[in-house]
Amino acid sequence: MSHPYLKEEHEIFRKSLRKFLDKVAYPFYEQWEEERMIPRSFWEKMGEQGFLCPDIDEKYGGSGVDWGFSVIINEELERVGTGLVGIGLHNDIVVPYITAYGTDEQKEKWLPRCTTGETITAIAMTEPGAGSDLANIQTTARLEGDHYIVNGQKTFITNGIQSDLIIVACKTNPNAVPKHKGVSLLVIERDAPGFSRGRKLNKVGVHCQDTAELIFEDCKVPKENLLGEEGKGFQYLMEKLQQERLVVAIAAQIASEEMLRMTIDYVKSREAFGKSISQFQNTQFKIAEMATDIEMGRAFLDSLIADHLNGKNIVTKVSMAKWKLTDIAKKVAGECMQLHGGYGYMEEYEIARRYRDIPVAAIYAGTNEIMKSIIAKNLGL
Known part of the structure; x- marks a missing residue:
């Protein structure tokens, strides 16, 4: 899918990141799930390859690139699994507080190790x-x-x-x-x-x-x-929650796209009553409904990311995206599990993990109920 805010250098970066994740993340992700921990060595490998805090200044170890590179990192990590959300939090939520509000001394002391993975933030x-x-x-x-x-x-x-x-x-x-x-x-x-x-x-x-x-x-x-x-802490938190909610919306969108992809593959390969279950009208309608919601969500999200990259105020729209895209992802998880039948409830199928992982997105970074309150307030209600 083409994103209007990404250029050729972004796509080259995506290919490099995917190659890296194919080697050091996908083969080990289920093991990390069982161990209940992402190893620090993975953080350090991310840092070695320039995948941590790429947007911060080169003098602190970053690459000084635009936030589109961070979008790609968040998208590709979510494709591996939601458990990698802590890296997005480090890159795009915690470290930006230091770059925005820190003194020169604080930046020199903390930022270089944040880019190498030696320092993990919260x-x-x-x-x-x-x-x-x-x-x-x-x-x-x-x-x-x-x-x-x-x-x-x-x-x-x-x-x-x-x-x-x-x-x-x-x-x-x-x-x-x-x-x-x-x-x-x-x-x-x-x-x-x-x-x-x-x-x-x-x-x-x-x-x-x-x-x-x-x-x-x-x-x-x-x-x-x-x-x-x-x-001024509350003011700082309110200023930075805008990007945090955008990161959550990006992850929810990718989760929906991934769940739909794996479900289409499954219904095409699974047979019942002598034909593929993808040929049943109920399956087709469910897939069509989800695909439409996901496509519309992607269009809204892409326009929002473009606005954010251009420095526009997106508080109202990002609140809309955060609640709507996480809500869609929860519905997609339920529908996709149902279309997998009994196998969807088995741990060896990825849809089971996705079904467990997605609900929290409607809770953290401000609950979806809080998002609706923000929208209502900003609409003058």
């Missing part, structure tokens, strides 16, 4: 008692001399087990009015005193991606690790 917003309601987070950071003292808990943190560098949303002013003006971002490193990891969470799907609880008990963080300005 972002910690969600708490046991606060999900989408970020203004009401309870994790606090109190400045004492040269350090912040951080107390609180975070949960559902992608890359939570392996992360070396974590951007943590916390309250530096618990008494701020309105509440969101008390939120700041601190970068907490792996060896910070008072920082520990709780459980590695046992999820319904996305098994090889490590998700964890993080615990801060009088955790000492150098004041130089404040990202941006105190009290």
Whole structure:
């Protein structure tokens, strides 16, 4: 499929990435699922080939290319499996906070190792008692001399087990009015005193991606690790959630395309009552409906990516894409499993894994209900 925002150099890059993934990802993915972890060696191989943070400045180890290259990385990783979502989070969600709001010293200290895969990043917003309601987070950071003292808990943190560098949303002013003006971002490193990891969470799907609880008990963080300005954390989060939601929409679209492809292959090869089940009208109608939804989703997504690459404000449309494309992907997963019949419920068929993996996309990066609230608000309702 042709994407209007991609040029010849992007497609050359895609071929190189596919060749790389054919060798070092596809053959091992099921093993990673069973082991419940992506090995750090895979991150390092991604870094060696220039597939981590390609859009950041060359002086920090990136390639200084446009975000279209990141789109390709997200698409091709999703084709392997949703469990590789942590790499997209590192490239396109966490590291951009450092490039946008970090000081020169912070960039020089952290970014080079982010491009090599030696440093794995995470972002910690969600708490046991606060999900989408970020203004009401309870994790606090109190400045004492040269350090912040951080107390609180975070949960559902992608890359939570392996992360070396974590951007943590916390309250530096618990008494701020309105509440969101008390939120700041601190970068907490792996060896910070008072920082520990709780459980590695046992999820319904996305098994090889490590998700964890993080615990801060009088955790000492150098004041130089404040990202941006105190009290502006909520503003920074809102600015960067636009790209995060676009990344989720891209993954959902690719998942839908992959599920449809494998299901068409299956119904053509499977026979019942003396003919291929692809010849039954019910099968044809179901496939036709899904193909139409997916094609329309792709057209909307491509226009949205083009707008994002051109620096346009896409808050409303990206909220539409995030909820609609993840919703379509959930429906496609159900229909495709049904068309596989009993085999669709067997672990050796990829549709079973896809069926488990896709529902969370409607929950993270802001639930689909929150997306509808944003759309309604921006429509003046």
